């Protein structure tokens with residue numbers, strides 16, 4: 001069978017590898033379709049994302065490795081001993097990594113606070129292949145209402161729902177979503193269905209903002225044309241917003257906002273407002289403590305999604321309250337098209353894509 005093996009940063013090759021087999025607690029999946037996240041592409045390109053040093057060490061020790069690829073729709077074709085949550089023939093998606101089971105949090109029964117999670121596609125072989133093995137506890141079967149295209153993008157939606165649960169949206173909140181990539185568009189839609197009064201979507205591209213409006217944003221702001229802090233202050237009559245969901249941050253080398261959008265977010269919040277970062281800010285990023293301290297802001301960091309949020313994300317898509325398909329703008333056919341998917345997903349403005357390019361096998 002064929003799989004993409006990574007030899008180093010910017011060096012991935014399609015090769016013949018042995019067919020995997022299911023160890024106890026694992027299954028083997030046949031890929032139906034896959035996509036790469038913007039973060040994975042930044043990692044592949046060797047940009048200074050938080051995981052860079054870890055990946056550098058991993059590649060130095062183990063290359064070539066079947067790295068990356070955790071956003072997929074796949075079919076279970078072999079089930080290892082002891083697996084009960086999925087069965088042969090199930091269509092499945094990946095939702096979250098495996099808690100380590102040995103750290104002080106796991107031992108205290110707080111595995112959702114574990115920060116030594118076994119991550120699929122880094123610590124285990126990823127899905128850039130015809131078949132791949134995966135721990136069964138990291139996947140869930142899909143209801144028939146969810147299409148393959150939607151299933152492929154369900155993992156980032158679960159991740160967004162998990163973080164938004166930590167932020168907490170209250171009825172009537174004014175929620176600002178900075179950046180309208182796939183994470184931002186998911187934030188916009190979930191904010192709209194969970195009780196936000198106003199949902200203000202901010203982005204650089206007008207066609208993207210049109211889609212945000214169609215999917216639940218009550219206000220849109222093009223950051224290239226308007227001072228976004230002033231605009232939010234105008235909309236909230238000078239009070240500031242309750243919540244900022246920041247989805248534009250990340251390496252400026254890859255066209256992201258660095259920490260600029262996060263800092264704008266701090267300035268547009270009301271006293272005791274909440275802010276969460278959904279991008280991956282470059283290592284060593286600094287943010288000013290001034291507005292956080294002065295206004296008593298709450299900064300919410302990362303967490304693993306709870307089982308409840310995994311169910312919730314599935315329900316939101318199955319009942320069409322959250323739309324994924326409009327964000328899938330580019331579809332390629334064949335495993336050999338992975339480099340084209342990387343090119344498109346890594347240069348979304350150039351290709352006019354919204355979500356990552358999907359590859360159908």
Ligand SMILES: [Zn+2]
Pocket residue numbers: 099100101102103104105106107111114115116117
């Ligand atoms: Zn642990």
